[in-house]
Amino acid sequence: MRPLLIFGATRGVGLELGRQERQGGRRVFAFVRPGSESGPLSDLGVEIVTGDALDRETVAAAFGLVPEGAEVVSTIGGRAADGRRADDEGNLNLITEAQRAGGIARFVLVTSIGCGEMAPFRSARAIAVFGEAVDAKTKAEEALRASSLAWTIIRPGGLLSEPATGQGILSTDARMHGFIHRSDVAELIRRVLRDPATIGGAFAAVDAGSARTVNPVEPFPLAGAPAR
Ligand SMILES: NC(=O)c1ccc[n+]([C@@H]2O[C@H](COP(=O)([O-])OP(=O)(O)OC[C@H]3O[C@@H](n4cnc5c(N)ncnc54)[C@H](OP(=O)(O)O)[C@@H]3O)[C@@H](O)[C@H]2O)c1
Secondary structure: OOOEEEEOOOOHHHHHHHHHHHHOOOOEEEEEOOOOOOHHHHHOOOEEEEOOOOOHHHHHHHHHHOOOOOEEEEOOOOEOOOOOEHHHHHHHHHHHHHHHHOOOOEEEEEOOOOOHHHHHHOOHHHHHHHHHHHHHHHHHHHHHHOOOOOEEEEEEOEEEOOOOOOOEEEEOOOOOEOEEEHHHHHHHHHHHHOOHHHOOEEEEEEEHHHOEOOOOOOOOOOOOOOOO
């Protein structure tokens, strides 16, 4: 198994991904801001790399530290005190430095339902509440699509912190919406990393039980069983 570098591993989907991959015996690195919570990651045996996605030098240093052939997952998001966003600027730094470093086997970017070609199908409420963040994430998606990296984009629906259902699905339907548990998003990321057919794809991620669309629900046929 290739080493994995996670940006956004202190909480939520990123932490759950680190936990699941460590349980599977994988070598995992986490890029963590100075002062952010790294104790649970260290307890899992995750190797901590300190830095801030908005500080390009620290991002470059992180890519210099991880072994050749590593895979990368970014779940970062949010706004810093000075107004800059990890959603666009932070992820753009990761994409630029990953290419500069070379030797990155996969790059999985976690954004949001409503990004990219899904934008025309957003509700007025979704635009009012999440529009700015989603538009910033779309900028990162566009940079990743234009990159030389072996990329995959995963766009979760509304995130819930509940135990996994094992019913998470990926969909290329631009009108898909719904909810998904963070632990199921982590599981889908693991399957995506193990399925080369997902390279160059952008997928909504929802729980099959909450998938809502005007179209027939046609999950992307991920290879392999759910990674438990
Ligand atoms: N909430 C929803 O319903 C929803 C729906 C769809 C998509 N999403 C997106 O899905 C992703 C995962 O969400 P989540 O709720 O599981 O996680 P989250 O709570 O949004 O965690 C964000 C992670 O990004 C890190 N981060 C933020 N800015 C950073 C920076 N400048 N440098 C390094 N790390 C930085 C945070 O670290 P710190 O501990 O240092 O803050 C944290 O680990 C996010 O991108 C989110 O926007 C959320």
